[in-house]
Structure formats: structure tokens, C-alpha cells
Amino acid sequence: MHLDEYLDEVIQCVKEVNPHFHSSVSGIVREGFVKLTPNGHRLFPQVKRIVKLVGFVNCVDGFSQQPMVVNGASDFFVQVFGDKGVHARSAVGTNALPLNIPVEIEAIVEVED
Numbered sequence: 001m002h003l004d005e006y007l008d009e010v011i012q013c014v015k016e017v018n019p020h021f022h023s024s025v026s027g028i029v030r031e032g033f034v035k036l037t038p039n040g041h042r043l044f045p046q047v048k049r050i051v052k053l054v055g056f057v058n059c060v061d062g063f064s065q066q067p068m069v070v071n072g073a074s075d076f077f078v079q080v081f082g083d084k085g086v087h088a089r090s091a092v093g094t095n096a097l098p099l100n101i102p103v104e105i106e107a108i109v110e111v112e113d
Contacts (some may be wrong), residue, residue: 025072029105050077050087051108058097066091073105 055070057063070091077085097104 005017024086025069025103025105027042028103029073029076032105038040046111047081047084048110048112050081051110052088053077053090053108054106055089055091056097056104056106057093058100058102059095062094063093066093069103071106072103077107 053070053073055073056068057066057069059066070089074087074089077087079085
């Protein structure tokens with residue numbers, strides 16, 4: 001599945017978290033992490049630890065389940081990196097994100113030299 005397919009599913013879930021939302025965010029993070037790192041999967045062995053994630057969730061007033069949305073990203077890093085994937089985390093709700101994307105995940109990753 002490609003990033004745009006995950007985004008289509010996530011956009012439908014802005015007002016309410018459903019059982020598929022968590023896995024959609026995990027898929028977005030997986031796709032984005034591989035595409036945005038210089039070496040893609042080849043970077044994985046060089047990861048010393050995931051330091052921190054900050055998740056921004058594009059949501060409506062009254063939506064209070066941002067941590068549940070960002071859980072998909074956190075779970076992805078723990079699943080892939082085990083104890084090295086355990087990290088500090090913030091989940092923030094906002095009324096708008098660039099290009100109207102539903103979720104933005106920022107990761108601080110420490111890598112081996």
C-alpha cells in the first residue's frame with residue numbers, strides 16, 4: 001500500500017478514531033520514514049535509539065484522542081527497533097496542518113557513526 005492510500009483512509013477518520021486509524025498512522029510513518037531517510041531500510045541497522053516523537057493531529061474542536069492517533073507511530077518504532085524504539089512523545093491537536101494533511105510526525109533519531 002502506498003502513502004496516498006493510507007492518507008485517504010486517515011482523512012476519513014478526522015472526527016472519530018476507529019479501529020483502522022491506528023494502523024493507518026503506523027503505515028504512514030513506515031512509508032515516510034523509509035522514503036525520507038537517506039538510505040531507507042539501510043539506515044535501520046544504524047539506529048542507536050528513537051529519542052522523541054512529536055505528533056500533530058489535524059482535528060476538529062472537541063477531539064481529544066490525539067494520543068490514540070499518535071500511538072500508531074509509537075508502536076511502529078517499538079515494533080521495528082524493540083527497546084531502542086522506546087521514546088519520549090508528545091501528541092498535539094491542531095485545527096490545520098500544511099496541505100491539509102491529517103497527521104504530521106516528527107522523529108528525533110540517534111544514529112551510530
